[in-house]
Amino acid sequence: MIELEFTPADYRRIRFAFSPVAEAVTSLRALSAGRRTGVHGPWLTTVGARLDAVDMPLLTALVRPAGYVPDFLLPTPEGRTDDLDTGLDRIAGTDVDVVTHELAHLAQHEVAQRGPGVDQRAALMRDLLADPARAVERIVTELRRYWQAAIAPHWPRVHALLQADLAHRLDELAAGGVAGLFATLHPSVAMRGDLLTVVKYYDGRARLRERGLLLVPCAFVWPDVLVGTADPRPSLTYSPRGIGRLWESAPDVTETPLAGVVGRTRAAILALLELPMSTTQLAAQLALAAPTLNAHLKSLQGAGILTSRRDGRAVLYRRTTLGDHLVAGQDSSAPR
Structure with a gap:
C-alpha cells in the first residue's frame, strides 16, 4: 500500500x-x-x-x-x-x-x-x-x-x-x-x-x-x-466512471419506428449520445458537416430529447431521460 x-x-x-x-x-x-x-x-x-x-x-x-x-x-x-x-x-x-x-x-x-x-x-x-x-x-x-x-x-x-x-x-x-x-x-x-x-x-x-x-x-x-x-x-x-460501456456498440435505430418519426440521422445521433459528445466528436462519428449536424441537434434539443452544457470551449450534448426512453424503447416491440 x-x-x-x-x-x-x-x-x-x-x-x-x-x-x-x-x-x-x-x-x-x-x-x-x-x-x-x-x-x-x-x-x-x-x-x-x-x-x-x-x-x-x-x-x-x-x-x-x-x-x-x-x-x-x-x-x-x-x-x-x-x-x-x-x-x-x-x-x-x-x-x-x-x-x-x-x-x-x-x-x-x-x-x-x-x-x-x-x-x-x-x-x-x-x-x-x-x-x-x-x-x-x-x-x-x-x-x-x-x-x-x-x-x-x-x-x-x-x-x-x-x-x-x-x-x-x-x-x-x-x-x-x-x-x-x-x-x-x-x-x-x-x-x-x-x-x-x-x-x-x-x-x-x-x-x-x-x-x-x-x-x-x-x-x-x-x-x-x-x-x-x-x-x-x-x-x-x-479508471473513469462508465468504463464498462466504452466498447459497447450503440443500438442500431436507423431502421426502427423511432427513425421513421425523427429520421435516420437524428436516430443515429440519439444512439451515439449515451455518453456526452461535442459537435466535433459527433461529426467525426457520423461523417456529417457541422452545419447539418447543428441543425439536427437544435431540433432535438428543442423537443426536450437532448440537453447541452458548456465544457471550456466545447458544448457537450447528451440525451435527456426522454431521449433515453426513446432509444431504450427500440429494444422491445411490446406496447408501453
Missing part, C-alpha cells in the same frame, strides 16, 4: 486533467496483458492487425504488463488536457539524465521484467541506455505511430467518456468535498485523515509537500491505479 500525505495547501491544489499520451501508454499495458475477456476485449481483438508498422518490441519493453512505468512517458498536462503533439513534445524534452535513470530502473525492476523475453528486453535496454537522446527520439516516433494505429480511430468515444467523468467528479467535489470525491474514485483508493491510501503491490509513503495532486481519468488504466510522486506534481491515474 502506498500513502500520500496531504497538507492543507494540497487540498486546495487538487485538479483534474486527461491526456492522449497517457491513453496510448496505458493501452500498451492492456495490450501486453492481453485480457481479451476483460473490459478492453473488443479493442484487443481488432487492434493487433493494425500494428505492423509500429516497433512493438520497443514499446512493450517500455510498458510492461505490471510493475514500473517510466515517469517521463506520462508527462503532466499543463491545463485540462494536452493534445497528442504537446504530450509527445514533453516526452521529447525530458532531460537525458532523467531518461537514463528511469530506463535503468526499469531494466532492473523485478516485477516489470517478469515473463518471457527477458534477454531480448535486456539487450534492448542496453541499446537505449547507450544513447538516451536517440532513445527518446525513437520512443516518440513509435508512440506517434502507435497512437495513429491503435487509439486515434477510437479517440472521439474515449474522449467523450473522459469528459463525462470529469464533469461527474467536479460535481462530487462540489457536493461532498474531498472525502466524497475519494470515496467513489476507485475501490483501491481511500482517504484516512490526511492520508490518501492506494492499494499497490509495494509499500511506501510520499509527502505531497504543497505540490497538490493531479487526478487523471484514463480509460486504458483499468483495472489498475497508477501513482506518480515525481516533481513537478504528484498524480493519481484511475
